[in-house]
Amino acid sequence: MLRRVLYIDLGNEDAWVEERQDLFDQWMGGTGVGIKLLMEECPEGVDPLSPKAPIIFCIGPLNGMFPVATKMVATFKSPLTGELGESYAGGRLPLAARFAGHEAIVIRGAAERPSYISINNSDVKIKDATSIWGVEAQTAGMILREHEPGIGRRSIIRIGPAGENLVRYAGVVVDTYRHLGRLGLGAVFGSKKLKAMVISGTEHVEIPDHKRYREVYNKLYQTTVQTDVMEKYHDIGTSVNINVLNWLKGLPTKNFQSSSFPEAENISGEILADKYLFRRLSCAGCPIGCIHIAQLKSAFSTHHEFEVRKVSYDYEPIYSLGSNLGVSSAEGLLQLIDACERLGLDVMSAGVVLAWATEAYERDMITPQETLGVPLQWNNVKSYMNALEYIVRPPNEFYAALAKGVDYASAKYGGADFAMALGGNEVSGYHTGPASIVGQIVGVRHSHLDNAGYSIDQKAAKKQLSPEQMVDEIINEDNSRGVFNSLVGCLFARGVYTSENIIDALGAVGIEKTKDDLDSLGKRIFDEKYRFKTREGFDLSKVRVPKRFYETVSTLGKVDPQTVDEMLRLYRKKRGWL
Amino acid sequence: MSYSIRRIDACRVGRRGADLGMADSSEAKVISERVSVAGQETKPKPKKRRRLKVAHPERCIGCLGCMFACSRVHTGNVSLRDSAIKIQTQGGIEGDFRVVVCRGCNDPPCVRACPVGALERKPDGSVVFHEELCTGCGQCQDACLIGAISLGRGSKPIKCMHCGACVAFCPHGVLTFEEVPS
Ligand code: SF4
Ligand code: SF4
Ligand code: SF4
Numbered sequence: 001m002l003r004r005v006l007y008i009d010l011g012n013e014d015a016w017v018e019e020r021q022d023l024f025d026q027w028m029g030g031t032g033v034g035i036k037l038l039m040e041e042c043p044e045g046v047d048p049l050s051p052k053a054p055i056i057f058c059i060g061p062l063n064g065m066f067p068v069a070t071k072m073v074a075t076f077k078s079p080l081t082g083e084l085g086e087s088y089a090g091g092r093l094p095l096a097a098r099f100a101g102h103e104a105i106v107i108r109g110a111a112e113r114p115s116y117i118s119i120n121n122s123d124v125k126i127k128d129a130t131s132i133w134g135v136e137a138q139t140a141g142m143i144l145r146e147h148e149p150g151i152g153r154r155s156i157i158r159i160g161p162a163g164e165n166l167v168r169y170a171g172v173v174v175d176t177y178r179h180l181g182r183l184g185l186g187a188v189f190g191s192k193k194l195k196a197m198v199i200s201g202t203e204h205v206e207i208p209d210h211k212r213y214r215e216v217y218n219k220l221y222q223t224t225v226q227t228d229v230m231e232k233y234h235d236i237g238t239s240v241n242i243n244v245l246n247w248l249k250g251l252p253t254k255n256f257q258s259s260s261f262p263e264a265e266n267i268s269g270e271i272l273a274d275k276y277l278f279r280r281l282s283c284a285g286c287p288i289g290c291i292h293i294a295q296l297k298s299a300f301s302t303h304h305e306f307e308v309r310k311v312s313y314d315y316e317p318i319y320s321l322g323s324n325l326g327v328s329s330a331e332g333l334l335q336l337i338d339a340c341e342r343l344g345l346d347v348m349s350a351g352v353v354l355a356w357a358t359e360a361y362e363r364d365m366i367t368p369q370e371t372l373g374v375p376l377q378w379n380n381v382k383s384y385m386n387a388l389e390y391i392v393r394p395p396n397e398f399y400a401a402l403a404k405g406v407d408y409a410s411a412k413y414g415g416a417d418f419a420m421a422l423g424g425n426e427v428s429g430y431h432t433g434p435a436s437i438v439g440q441i442v443g444v445r446h447s448h449l450d451n452a453g454y455s456i457d458q459k460a461a462k463k464q465l466s467p468e469q470m471v472d473e474i475i476n477e478d479n480s481r482g483v484f485n486s487l488v489g490c491l492f493a494r495g496v497y498t499s500e501n502i503i504d505a506l507g508a509v510g511i512e513k514t515k516d517d518l519d520s521l522g523k524r525i526f527d528e529k530y531r532f533k534t535r536e537g538f539d540l541s542k543v544r545v546p547k548r549f550y551e552t553v554s555t556l557g558k559v560d561p562q563t564v565d566e567m568l569r570l571y572r573k574k575r576g577w578l
Numbered sequence: 579m580s581y582s583i584r585r586i587d588a589c590r591v592g593r594r595g596a597d598l599g600m601a602d603s604s605e606a607k608v609i610s611e612r613v614s615v616a617g618q619e620t621k622p623k624p625k626k627r628r629r630l631k632v633a634h635p636e637r638c639i640g641c642l643g644c645m646f647a648c649s650r651v652h653t654g655n656v657s658l659r660d661s662a663i664k665i666q667t668q669g670g671i672e673g674d675f676r677v678v679v680c681r682g683c684n685d686p687p688c689v690r691a692c693p694v695g696a697l698e699r700k701p702d703g704s705v706v707f708h709e710e711l712c713t714g715c716g717q718c719q720d721a722c723l724i725g726a727i728s729l730g731r732g733s734k735p736i737k738c739m740h741c742g743a744c745v746a747f748c749p750h751g752v753l754t755f756e757e758v759p760s
Contacts, residue, residue, distance in 0.1 A: 065656055067643075095642075099658060138672075152666040153658050176672050202659050210654030217650065225749060282641035287749035289639040310672055 005037070006102040008117060008124060010192055011051060011109030015124035017102075024103065029060030030488035031086065032525045033104055034075035035532060038084075041106060044535055048077040048085070048184075049166060049191035051110035057097070058105075060487040063285075064098035065205065066217060066505050067224045068493035070283040072097060073485060078183040078445075079191075080168040080349070080405050081424035083536040084529055085183040086445045089157075090283030090490060091175035093199070096155035100201030107192070116158075116196040120149055121203065129195040136160050136342040137173040140196060150200025158196035159186045160344025162392045166190050167403040169349035169426070173341065177281065177291055177312035181346045183425060183445060208510045216508040223496045225287055233290035233492050234280070238315035239269030242323070248461065250432040250454070250555040253323045254378055255355035256420055256548045259431045259555070263328035267318055272330055278310075283490065290492060296334040311338045319429025320351025325358065326378030339385055343392045349405065350391070352426035354384055356406045360415045370398035370413075407544075417547040422446050423538070431549070432457035433556030435470045438567045441543045442474065444529040449491060451477035461555050467563055471570045479522035486525065540572065626757045627703040629682035629740045630663075633754040638675040640665060644744035644753060651743040660730055662738035677752060680726040680738035684758075688737070691721035697737070703758060707737055 003024040008015045027033045034056050041054035055076050062069035072094040078085030097105070100119055107117070111126065114133035118125045132140045137160035144156050155175050162170035163186030170186025171179045180186075189195070207213045224230060232240060245251040246264040253261040265271065276294035283291070296309045311334045321327060321336040340347045354376070360366045361376040368375070372395060374386045387399070394400035401409040406426055410419035420427045422437070423446030430436045432454045439453020440446050448454055451474045460470065484494055487502065497505070499515050506513050550561050572578045645661040653660045663679040686705055689697045696711035697718055714733030719725075730736040742755040 095658075098656075152664065204649070204653075204655050204657030204660060207655050213654070214650060221747065280639050282639040284640065284642045285646065287641050287643055287747070289641060289749065 003103055004101070005104040005106060006119070006124065007106045007108065008126070009108045010111040010115065010117075010126060010194065013126050015126075017122065020104075024061075027525070028483075028486040028521060029103055030058050030071075030486035031073050031075070031482060032486035032521065033060075034058040034073050034086070035084075035525060035528045037104060037106055038075040038077075039528065039532060041108070042077055042532075045537075046077060048079040048082065049187060051108075051192065053077050053188065053191075055107040055185070055188055055192070055194075056104065057107075058488070059094045059097050059103050061103075061509055061511055062487040062489065062505055063094040065509055066285075067221045068286045068288065068496065069487055069489045070094060070286045071485075071488040071490055073488055074172075074180050074185050076183075076185055076188050077536065078424075079166070079187045080184040081446065081538075083424075083533045083538045084445055085185060085188070086529075087171075087180040087182045087185050088449075088485070088488070089172075089174040089178045089180045090286070091155060091178035092153070092284045093155040093157060093174050093178075094488065095284045096150070096153060096199040096201065098201075098205070099153060099203050100199050101203040102199075107194070110192040111194060114193050114195055116144070116194065116198065118148055119197070119199040119201075121201045132195055133164060133193075134161060137344040138176060138342055141173065141176055144196055144198055148198045148200070150198075153202075154198060154200030156196060156198050158344075159189045159194075160342060160392075162344040163187055163190040164195075165392055165394075165403070167345060167392055168405050168408075169346040169353075170344050171346045173344055177293065177341075178283070179346070182348065182447060184346075186344050186346075205509075207508070209508070213508045216504045220496060220501060220505065221287070223501070224493055227493075227495055229492055229495060230288050233288050236269040236273050237280075237290055237292040237313075239272060239292070239313060239318055241315045242268040242318055243270065245430070245432075245555075246323075248432070248458070248555045249553060250430055250457075251323050252319060252420075252427075252429055252431050254326045255324060255352075255359045255418055256431060256552050257359070257418075259552055261323040261326075261328075264323060266328050267322040267330055267333050269315075269318075272313060272318075276330060276334065286490060286493075288490075288492060294330075294334055296331065296338065298331065298335075309334075309338050311341070313337060316429055317347040317351070320348045320355075320426075321384075324351050324355045324429070325384060327381060327384075328379055329381075332379070332381035335381060336384055336388070339388050343388060345388065345392065348428060349426040350388060352420050353391070353402050353406050353409065354387060356410060356415060356419050357387070357402060359418055360410075360413060363415070365414050366398065370396070372396060372399075416544065420546055420548065422545065423543055428454070430454035430457070431552060431554045433460060433554045434467070434559050434563045434567055435460065435474065436554075437545065437549055437559065437564055438470070438571065439474050439477075441545070441568065442540065442571055443478070444526065444533065449481075451475075451481065457554075457556055467567045468570055471567050471574060474571065475574055478526055479519070482522040482525035482529075483518050486521070540568070540577075627682075627740075628742065628755055628757050630679060630738060630742060630745065631681070631754050631756045632677045632679060632752065634752050635675070635677045637750045638665065638677055638752045639750050640667070640675050641749060643747040643749060644677075647744045647747040648738075651741070652739075659728075660736060662726075662736050663744055664725075664728070678725055680722075680740070681724065682738075682740055682758065687721040688718040688727060688735075691717040693717060697735075704740065705737070707735065707739075709734060 070090040076085040114129040116129040166187045171181035249259040278295040281291040282289040322333045390399040406419045410416045422440040425446040428448035435453035435456035443450025648661040649657040666676040719727045
């Protein structure tokens with residue numbers, strides 16, 4: 001297998017490849033190699049939007065080789081939180097990187113004028129993108145398709161106007177419908193005047209033992225298509241959780257003022273599937289096919305003239321742009337998701353920022369003077385559409401503050417108690433209990449996916465768990481996800497990849513590892529990430545927990561601040577930080 | 579009217595695969611009932627040629643499972659280029675997928691186009707490829723309007739052998755393996 005790093009310097013318009021077998025031996029790939037390269041490349045205390053801040057992309061040894069090993073990870077310094085930035089996406093990106101022959105790509109420097117990178121096997125070009133600067137993400141993708149090789153096996157990732165204008169939570173759109181969404185990678189692209197990256201290749205991977213490979217492949221494939229997740233994610237998709245969490249009182253509504261939404265049914269996965277879903281897609285190499293695409297048809301005149309948009313939806317955008325903004329119609333919700341897709345915004349942060357602004361507006365902490373007459377009110381889709389445009393091209397100080405995230409905006413205008421961020425990252429769609437809160441506080445990128453606290457809470461709703469047991473589960477997930485994310489698999493299939501199966505799969509592609517090797521890898525990756533975080537100023541004891549978390553009833557009842565403090569104490573102790 | 583009896587493939591995997599298998603078998607049952615009503619007892623028949631059929635291209639989700647299966651089974655390695663079946667996008671994944679693969683023509687133009695007889699049609703209708711005769715001229719590729727033949731390593735054609743391996747790895751019922759009606 002090729003184990004090499006492609007370096008691209010945008011400033012010098014230079015690119016070269018280095019064989020780094022040691023790096024991959026020690027850190028596996030994906031998030032492991034990603035954090036190591038970030039440590040190497042990112043100068044301490046650097047401005048995340050300066051040319052000195054790097055962008056690193058990594059796939060892992062299983063990408064393209066086994067079912068549902070379908071993700072690529074990007075590591076960078078986040079312009080939103082000022083510390084570890086890490087984001088994952090699938091689509092065709094990991095496969096394209098595999099067949100181009102690059103397991104890791106490091107981007108240094110900044111271009112002089114708008115540019116895009118074109119990688120075709122070992123041929124790397126930096127091309128002028130002036131004519132598509134300012135163009136919406138979807139359209140930019142369509143234009144690049146006409147110019148670049150590799151139809152059917154390439155990947156095109158690009159930013160929209162949000163990234164160009166350095167919105168701190170701008171994302172990168174991957175092949176349409178997938179995103180390196182969180183923590184502001186889009187702004188880092190924008191700061192480098194990097195509009196897009198196109199990658200394709202025709203390499204193949206030699207397998208040492210064909211028979212063994214086929215056996216392991218078949219075993220993993222069968223497990224994948226037979227697990228429950230296959231049905232769950234394929235049928236209604238992740239949005240099946242809207243009704244479930246609403247019923248469990250865990251669905252954040254109107255900026256977490258409530259944990260159930262009376263109109264949730266209207267924006268539920270079931271309704272979307274029945275009335276709007278028109279096709280499903282898969283990331284390349286995944287038989288699950290969880291990507292749900294809705295057709296949004298809206299009349300733009302009374303003469304039967306229609307606009308038709310194809311919008312992908314999932315649980316998180318429905319929470320952030322739906323229930324959390326009190327949006328009670330599927331059409332309204334889909335319009336907002338589509339706007340974020342075009343502008344290139346992270347849907348989750350965008351929704352949380354708007355929810356805070358709506359509540360602040362309601363409480364007269366901000367006035368029509370700040371909003372430029374836009375009435376920010378629950379369920380007012382038209383206003384929200386206007387506000388999103390203003391965030392991306394801020395006409396005044398207020399919208400410029402919104403573009404910097406909810407922590408920044410609330411520090412300026414007040415309302416920190418209901419500014420729903422943890423560790424500087426706008427929170428995900430779960431008010432399930434203490435494990436969700438603690439999980440996002442301690443998580444390496446302050447994401448619900450770092451350790452799935454929300455699912456530990458849901459477990460605790462069925463069978464009582466002590467704070468200590470919850471902390472143990474969080475630590476366990478923190479570490480084991482580090483391993484899985486270095487392969488790099490889709491978290492929906494994490495049940496398929498038991499340690500045993502991971503060892504088999506690695507063995508089949510010629511990488512021999514033991515259970516102990518994997519455990520220590522998970523721990524080392526976690527520690528290395530915390531090394532980066534603390535180096536850049538993160539302090540676990542200073543994380544602000546918005547009071548709102550303690551005011552609104554959750555799946556596990558009202559959360560007691562003392563429970564959260566106790567869990568954080570236990571966490572530190574068990575990590576050996578006390 | 580002639581019926582094409584679809585083979586009920588035992589190698590389908592997975593829950594959804596099993597569902598589809600059931601749909602296939604009930605269909606086959608209906609057909610066989612009608613056949614027996616008409617009084618045609620099943621006699622052992624000469625072995626028929628079977629071929630891959632893209633039965634429901636509009637159901638494709640773009641997982642590329644078929645492509646990986648084809649190269650895995652035929653080369654042992656991981657490759658998209660070496661697959662005889664190609665999933666193409668039209669206007670990115672917002673558009674529809676095209677499933678491009680040999681349809682096993684009865685009078686195959688690729689065979690006629692080959693100047694050295696490297697592609698040979700057997701009496702049962704299947705086509706075999708004699709690599710040692712192939713000069714890599716690419717005339718077979720040009721002869722196929724579907725674009726089902728691509729040239730791989732050493733400019734040798736990559737052509738579907740109608741082995742059916744990919745069918746088991748299609749999770750969405752796009753591909754079937756059928757007997758060719760005589
Ligand atoms: S489950 Fe969904 S996100 Fe994960 S690899 Fe499959 S299609 Fe992609
Ligand atoms: S039938 Fe066999 S040769 Fe033809 S595409 Fe499928 S796996 Fe490849
Ligand atoms: S396996 Fe089936 S669904 Fe997947 S790409 Fe091939 S034809 Fe499409």
